[in-house]
Amino acid sequence: MQRKPASMTLNVTERHQASEPVLGAYNDHPLRLEVNDEIHARPYERLRAPARVSHLGMFSGRHSADADRAAVADLCERFGVEPPEPDAQHMSRDFGPFRLKWERRTEVSTYTFIVEDDFEHPFEGPPIERVPEDWLASLPGPRLVGIHLALEPSWSQPRTSSGIVALFNDNTIVGSQIAGGAARVWTDFRIHEDGFSRILLRDVNMRERQAGRAIQRLLEIETYRMMALLAFPVARRLNPQLNELEEQLASITERMTGSTRERDEQNLLSQLMELAAQVERIGNNTNYRFHAARAYHELVERRIQELREQRIQGVQTIQEFMERRLVPAMRTCDTVAERRGSLSERISRTGDLLRTRIDVALEAQNRDLLDSMDRRAKLQFRLQETVEGLSVAAISYYLMGLISYVLQAARDAGAPVRVEITQGLAVPVVVFTIWLVVRLVRYRIAKRQEG
Structure with missing residues (x-):
């Protein structure tokens, strides 16, 4: 088998070792990277027990993304942390005293504050107490969700059932084993005196990513439950x-x-x-x-x-x-x-x-x-025909008078004219002529209307 040139092998190796994707060799779709990276957005946090979490869900509305982003940028500036991108919808940063995971959803922005340290009481001294109070008071929108979550390590002393119930002020608790038995979780889905609900999560055998996924799901269950109940x-x-x-x-x-x-x-x-x-x-x-x-x-x-x-x-x-x-x-x-x-x-x-x-x-x-109009039209037509007959008679009568005057004048002038006979003979001619003229005029008017 013929061996490939070393230069070709080196180019392929360098291509695979490149930190940036090679885009120049092909005519890539302009949205290829954005669409591909979308499934990697909003990654789960890595968490190691013991850890505590304070989670806020602020109902800022559908048109307050810029205001939410500005609030996060303000907190970043206070702690000297890199702010989110101008069009970012989520961010995860280490602020020193705490870690913050911010996510902008359709109507609500969630702020998750994480601290990994030992604790005696799961819900005393929560992470949110390390956040500036004036910044919390300036967050856009009213608070809809507030949760304190404590992640106990597997090596800590297991709590008794009565001890767990006491953590939730003797309320009826809800709980189960999750992640195939890798953890146990308890909550009461109630808002306590501090304005936060409580979730206790005990690590049995969870990996860091698995713990982050479990906590994220528990927080989202409570957040989406409140959003649904609106x-x-x-x-x-x-x-x-x-x-x-x-x-x-x-x-x-x-x-x-x-x-x-x-x-x-x-x-x-x-x-x-x-x-x-x-x-x-x-x-x-x-x-x-x-x-x-x-x-x-x-x-x-x-x-x-x-x-x-x-x-x-x-x-x-x-x-x-x-x-x-x-x-x-x-x-x-x-x-x-x-x-x-x-x-x-x-x-x-x-x-x-x-x-x-x-x-x-x-x-x-x-x-x-329409029927009434048709009847009226027929009646009008009949009246018109009657009027036409009367008009012919009247015109003929007046025309015969004029002819009579002409004949009498001719007779007086010495012309051999017999007035009565001539008038009698002229009557049918005059009447027919007038009737013909009237018919011709009506015909021309009707023809003009049709045209």
């Missing part, structure tokens, strides 16, 4: 409004069955259009919230599945808790959204029926009007 108060407020609107639609439909007058139908159509406008206004104000709730709920379910829960004897799992508490709320939201959509469709169908009735009534009126 639609629930909206759904409860909408229920009475929808009840009232449905009653109004039923009343309009009932009145339609007994209404036969055009004025009543026009009034009903006006009321129906106003009802449709109210329903559409409700839809415009709530559709996004309900669609977002559905998407967040799906994310919650997906993150719970990724935990790979196993039951701890006597403790309700996170999945069971969500099925009993979150799922009914989401079904209420779905029901309200479906009711609004169904109401809109029913109003549309009722409006179509009412407009059809009005159109049929108008068509009947137009038919009667």
